[in-house]
Every structure is written in C-alpha cells, then in structure tokens.
Amino acid sequence: MKKQIRRGRRPGDPEVTKGAILDAARAAFAETGYDGATIRAIAAQAGVDPALIHHHFGTKEELFVAAHELPISPAGMIAAIEHGEGGLGKRVARMFLTATFTPGGPYEAMVRSAMTHETARRMMRDFIERGVLDALAPRLGVPDARLRIMLVGSHLMGLFMLRRVFEVETLQDVDLEDLVQIVAPTVERYLTADLGAPSR
Amino acid sequence: MKKQIRRGRRPGDPEVTKGAILDAARAAFAETGYDGATIRAIAAQAGVDPALIHHHFGTKEELFVAAHELPISPAGMIAAIEHGEGGLGKRVARMFLTATFTPGGPYEAMVRSAMTHETARRMMRDFIERGVLDALAPRLGVPDARLRIMLVGSHLMGLFMLRRVFEVETLQDVDLEDLVQIVAPTVERYLTADLGAPSR
Numbered sequence: 001m002k003k004q005i006r007r008g009r010r011p012g013d014p015e016v017t018k019g020a021i022l023d024a025a026r027a028a029f030a031e032t033g034y035d036g037a038t039i040r041a042i043a044a045q046a047g048v049d050p051a052l053i054h055h056h057f058g059t060k061e062e063l064f065v066a067a068h069e070l071p072i073s074p075a076g077m078i079a080a081i082e083h084g085e086g087g088l089g090k091r092v093a094r095m096f097l098t099a100t101f102t103p104g105g106p107y108e109a110m111v112r113s114a115m116t117h118e119t120a121r122r123m124m125r126d127f128i129e130r131g132v133l134d135a136l137a138p139r140l141g142v143p144d145a146r147l148r149i150m151l152v153g154s155h156l157m158g159l160f161m162l163r164r165v166f167e168v169e170t171l172q173d174v175d176l177e178d179l180v181q182i183v184a185p186t187v188e189r190y191l192t193a194d195l196g197a198p199s200r
Numbered sequence: 201m202k203k204q205i206r207r208g209r210r211p212g213d214p215e216v217t218k219g220a221i222l223d224a225a226r227a228a229f230a231e232t233g234y235d236g237a238t239i240r241a242i243a244a245q246a247g248v249d250p251a252l253i254h255h256h257f258g259t260k261e262e263l264f265v266a267a268h269e270l271p272i273s274p275a276g277m278i279a280a281i282e283h284g285e286g287g288l289g290k291r292v293a294r295m296f297l298t299a300t301f302t303p304g305g306p307y308e309a310m311v312r313s314a315m316t317h318e319t320a321r322r323m324m325r326d327f328i329e330r331g332v333l334d335a336l337a338p339r340l341g342v343p344d345a346r347l348r349i350m351l352v353g354s355h356l357m358g359l360f361m362l363r364r365v366f367e368v369e370t371l372q373d374v375d376l377e378d379l380v381q382i383v384a385p386t387v388e389r390y391l392t393a394d395l396g397a398p399s400r
Contacts (some may be wrong), residue, residue: 040367069290115315125366132369151382154371157390158358162350165323167317170346170356182351182395186386195382200306 015138018056020046021143025067030119031074034064034126071099074135081139081191087187092152094180100160101176108164144195151190155183220246220255230319234264234326236263261331270307271299274335281339281391290387292352294380300360301376308364328353344395351390355383 017025040062043050057063059076065073070097081088085114086186114124132153136147159179163171171179225244239260243250257263258275265273272295280295281288314324330351337345346383359379363371371379 023275059345064394073385097272100266115312121366125368128362128366128368147374150370151359154362155355155359156358156385158354158356159351161357161361162328162354166321166328168325168328168350172328174326185396186355189386196385 022067034123089184093183093187096156148190152187172179222267225263234323289384293383293387296356348390352387
C-alpha cells in the first residue's frame with residue numbers, strides 16, 4: 001500500500017484526484033473483496049485524506065458503484081423507491097430496466113466475470129448483501145425487506161440477463177415501456193403486499 | 201463424421217448405444233450450435249439409425265436436455281403446465297425451483313460458460329428460442345405466449361442465479377416451499393392474466 005507519485009499529474013486537480021481514488025478502489029475491492037476493502041486503506045493507496053473520498057463519492061457502496069461504473073446505485077434505488085412519477089412498481093422497474101437494457105458499460109464484464117471467477121463472485125455477493133441490502137432494507141419499512149428486494153432483483157436481473165446477455169429475441173422485441181407496465185404490478189406486490197408465507 | 205469402433209463395448213447394449221448418442225450429441229451441439237445440429241448427423245456420428253435416437257430421447261430438444269443433463273426439460277415444463285397438484289403458478293414454480301436449487305449437475309457449468317463464451321451463449325439462446333419457446337408457447341393457448349414464458353423464466357432464472365451462483369444468503373435462508381408460495385401468484389399472472397400492455 002505504498003503511496004505512488006505519478007508523472008504528469010497536477011496535484012490538486014479534482015479529476016486527477018478522483019481518478020486516483022477510483023484506481024485505488026478497484027484494486028482494493030479486487031484484492032481484499034467488498035467487505036475487506038476500507039475507505040481508509042483506499043485513501044492511503046490514493047494518497048488522499050479519507051474525508052476527501054466521502055466528499056467525492058459518499059459511502060463505500062457508492063464508491064464501489066463508481067469504481068465499476070455500475071448502471072444502478074443503492075442511492076438511485078432509494079430515490080426510485082421514495083419519490084418520482086407514477087406508482088412504486090413502475091418507478092423501480094423503469095429505473096432498473098432503463099439502466100441495464102442500455103448496451104455497454106464495463107459492468108457487463110463484471111457480471112460475466114462474477115459467473116466464472118470465485119473472487120469476483122464473492123465480491124459481487126458481498127456488495128449485494130452489504131452494499132445493497134443493508135442500505136435499502138431499512139428504507140422499505142416492511143417485514144422481510146431483504147427478501148422482498150431479492151424477489152424484485154431476481155426478476156429484473158433475469159430480464160437483463162435474458163435480454164442483454166443471452167440476447168433472446170422475444171425479450172429484445174418488447175418495447176421497454178411496455179415491459180415496465182407489465183412487470184410493475186409484480187414489483188409493487190413484492191415490495192408492499194402480504195407475501196402469503198410465514199415470516200422468516 | 202466417421203463412425204468409430206470403440207474397444208470394450210458390447211454392441212447392442214442399450215446403455216452403450218445411449219452413451220454413444222449422447223457423446224455425439226454434445227459434440228454436434230458444441231460444433232454446429234443448437235440450430236445447426238441435426239438428429240441425422242448425430243445418428244451418423246454415433247453409428248446408429250436416427251429412429252433409435254427418437255426412440256430413446258424423443259425430440260431434438262429432449263436430446264439436448266439429456267446430453268447436458270439440464271435439470272428441466274420442455275416436456276417437464278409442459279407436464280407442470282398441464283396437470284398436477286395445486287394451481288398452475290405453484291406447479292410451475294415448484295418444478296423449476298426444486299430442480300434448479302438442488303446443488304450440482306454439469307448444467308451449472310454450461311450456464312456459466314454461456315455467460316462468457318460466445319458459442320455457448322448462442323447455443324443456449326437458440327435452445328431457449330427453438331427448443332423451449334417453440335415447444336411450450338403453442339400449449340399455453342394465450343396471446344403473447346412466448347413473452348409470458350420469458351417473464352416467468354426471467355424471474356425463476358434470476359432466483360436460481362442469486363441463490364445458487366451468487367450464493368446470496370437472503371435467498372439461501374428461505375424455505376423452498378415458502379418461496380414457491382410467494383412467487384406462485386406472479387407466475388400464474390404472467391401465464392394467464394391480461395398483461396395490461398399493448399399486444400406485440
């Protein structure tokens with residue numbers, strides 16, 4: 001974790017500092033996993049004060065999102081849950097499907113990598129448990145909040161996989177807004193309704 | 201496509217014949233894809249009559265299922281749709297989740313491979329479009345049958361991925377039968393109800 005001096009950088013340029021933080025974050029998450037990586041260690045590696053990371057990126061989960069250019073962040077999910085146009089189900093479905101159906105982005109490589117590489121898989125799992133569920137579940141204010149979020153996440157992630165990764169025509173031919181209308185009642189039911197099974 | 205004579209085999213033993221057919225099928229699907237592989241070519245490669253393949257394995261999609269030891273077959277899905285205990289949603293959810301939540305099986309390697317290898321991905325996509333959707337959609341007898349099956353498939357596949365591949369604890373802690381009860385109304389709605397969006 002030696003502090004590196006890099007040539008050609010102008011210290012103090014916020015974009016240069018942000019780039020150094022993101023480089024250090026990617027390396028730390030890959031090396032020590034999501035749970036193991038700390039803002040303090042990332043700050044030391046980037047040669048900045050930890051407070052500057054919080055200033056630029058907020059929480060550890062948002063830093064993870066920025067470092068991997070994920071199309072969806074816990075903060076974005078909370079915003080879609082708490083306010084916006086239309087009902088809850090439509091807001092969440094539209095936010096998720098719009099973000100993940102848009103082609104490209106390095107996050108696709110990370111999802112693929114998580115399927116086949118043990119360290120990437122564990123990093124992704126810990127981000128889901130700690131970065132996503134820990135942040136979102138308390139905001140829902142309902143019993144079984146973690147399970148409810150995973151029910152929604154499984155459906156929307158499955159749609160992303162079948163449309164963007166497997167490229168199944170039947171799902172590529174559907175208009176995005178039609179799909180939002182179709183899945184919205186399911187999302188709303190999972191997030192709000194009585195699930196009809198014993199509470200865990 | 202040379203017929204091979206292998207040592208130690210007793211010609212006429214049905215298990216030996218089946219093994220040779222499955223070996224030839226795996227090779228043909230991998231080399232020429234799901235659409236390109238034919239029962240005729242597989243029969244030639246295995247040194248048997250095409251009628252024997254139909255006798256042992258039925259259709260091309262069932263041969264694909266057997267060759268890759270998939271935990272779910274189109275025939276099994278049709279059976280779950282058409283008869284059994286409980287409502288339609290419960291039957292389909294229970295069949296799928298019971299089969300895919302049970303650990304192991306070489307099919308998991310194929311799913312992972314399809315995420316990262318272009319030929320495996322295309323083989324899987326063509327199996328979904330031609331092997332699964334072509335077989336199941338006409339049996340549903342409703343408009344948008346292909347889309348409905350993909351809505352159900354995306355949800356159940358996402359649950360499989362998050363529970364078995366990413367190993368998210370929140371989904372591993374749920375009792376299987378509780379999960380069946382929870383997702384059954386969603387499955388039933390997708391397969392039977394008005395989807396509330398313009399027909400495609």
